[in-house]
Amino acid sequence: MTGGGVAPVDLTVNGEPLTLLAGPGATLLDLLRSRAQLTGSKQGCNSGVCGVCTVLVDGKTARACLMLAADCAGRTVVTIEGLDDDPHAAVLGEEMAKAGAVQCGYCTPGIVVALTDLFRRTAVPPDAAAVRHWLGGNICRCTGYVSIVEAAVRAGQRSVGADIEARAP
Amino acid sequence: MQIFHPTTVDEVIGLLAAHDEARCLAGGQTLVAMLNLGLLDPPALISLRKVAGLDRLIRHADGGVTMGATVTQAALAAADLPGALAVLGEAAQQVAHPAIRNFGTVGGALCHADPAADLPPAFVAADARMTAIGPDGERSLSAGDFFVDYLTTALADGEILTEIRLPPPPPGSVGAYLKFARVDGDYATVSVAVTMTLENGVCRAARIALGSCAARPLRLDAADAALADTGLDADSVARAGALLQEAADPLADMRGTADYRRRIVPGLVxxxxxxxxAKAEAPA
Structure with missing residues (x-):
């Protein structure tokens, strides 16, 4: 049991075991940005609507702003910084740059994390409808989504394939 | 704010008794948003994450299902439950977005009792039984009695929802959940959950529950009766829709005016x- 003050939370972030101090109302996003200095995950609405804080928690897409830090003990977290060597994320980055799918860039990390999760889960490259459905929880206020969807479809065609299992970490 | 991590339901009950206004934390997908927005400031949170067994979805040999309160919406969405219980999976598939469903729980969504949410009408249409445990022991409520008012359930102070039991779906039963929403993943402007038992094209029994049409999922004996022992002809279906439309007492908000919501009820039903x-007619 945890008291009312600041308490240490043991978790794994981007492959590294960390012990981070969390106040009782702190979220995983607060921990990542303020304690772990991982500022790739952004804070937007802070209420689970916009998707700019999207990270992987125990291998699944999650809202870092909706995970209470004190309830994250033992969890495995991957942020956009942890996808540096991910083949899906690399191809996504290239295609998004090429398509002009990055304007202000604030939503980009969350979108790359969410799409990487989609690419890992699927055996066939997702079509535009599947991408749009999957990104329903990621808001972009610059692009109008057309370029993001185009980039995601192209990236999927390049990186989603029969060897998907082998490439997922 | 204190945070506790009990490992048994008994410990949860003890903590709820010891801490006035304490809240149970399941997936946190609504609760943490409310904390962040300053809408709630409970003195204590009781995490259910380490409570053994609450996240199990058990399929019984007779086709019935028991699911613990912390089964995730994603797990329910992927469960592919048989017959009428398909209404539950279809509703779970339409809750918000993948990230929310991955951690949001069935029990959390039901206890939040938002009448615009997807799961409450689906569980009413499926005639679920809710198991509540409190200081005075265990009791079982129908889903219809569980939802009392906006954001209000029949759970007493100190009680928690531990599991939901679904009766075995009768042979020939089917279920569907349809939502009209302004954008993908939004709360319902209006939603319709339906379960029916069909026998050679004749509807033997039906249960319809509407979301976003009242302070709790809206179900009417008369509307269900209007479909019973019919061939689901256009007149019978229209009659059920008209009865529900007449009984609807929706809110007006950014997802639609009350009048607009009432107008789309018969068509969506x-x-x-x-x-x-169509599922009954499709080859199995």
Whole structure:
């Protein structure tokens, strides 16, 4: 049991075991940005609507702003910084740059994390409808989504394939 | 704010008794948003994450299902439950977005009792039984009695929802959940959950529950009766829709005016009945 003050939370972030101090109302996003200095995950609405804080928690897409830090003990977290060597994320980055799918860039990390999760889960490259459905929880206020969807479809065609299992970490 | 991590339901009950205004934390997908927005400031949170067994979905040999309160919406969405219970999976698939469903729980969504949410009408249409445990022991409530008012359930102070039991779906039963929403993943402007038992094209029994049409999921004996022992002809379906439309007392908000919501009820009811019926006609 945890008291009312600041308490240490043991978790794994981007492959590294960390012990981070969390106040009782702190979220995983607060921990990542303020304690772990991982500022790739952004804070937007802070209420689970916009998707700019999207990270992987125990291998699944999650809202870092909706995970209470004190309830994250033992969890495995991957942020956009942890996808540096991910083949899906690399191809996504290239295609998004090429398509002009990055304007202000604030939503980009969350979108790359969410799409990487989609690419890992699927055996066939997702079509535009599947991408749009999957990104329903990621808001972009610059692009109008057309370029993001185009980039995601192209990236999927390049990186989603029969060897998907082998490439997922 | 203190945070506790009990490992048994008994410990949860003890903590709820010891801490006035304490809240149970399941997936946190609504609760943490409310904390962040300053809408809630409970003195204590009781995490259910380490409570053994609450996240199990058990399929019984007779086709019935028991699911613990912390089964995730994603797990329910992927469960592919048989017959009428398909209404639950279809509703779970339409809750918000993948990230929310991955951690949001069935029990959390039911206890939040938002009448615009997807799961409450689906569980009413499926005639679920809710198991509540409190200081005075265990009791079982129908889903229809569980939802009392906006954001209010029949759970007493100190009680928690531990599991939901679904009766075995009768042979020939089908279920469907249809939502009209302004954008993908939004709360319902209006939603319709329907379960029916069909025998050679004749509807033997039906249960319809609407979301976003009242302070709790809206179900009417008369509307269900209007479909019973019919061939689901257009007149019977229209009659059920008209009865529900008349009983609807929706809010006006950014997802639609009250009048707009009432106007789309009969059409959405007819489409949901059609979707359920199509499953009975499709080869198994």
């Amino acid at each position: 007819a489409r949901a009945i059609g979707a359920a019926r």
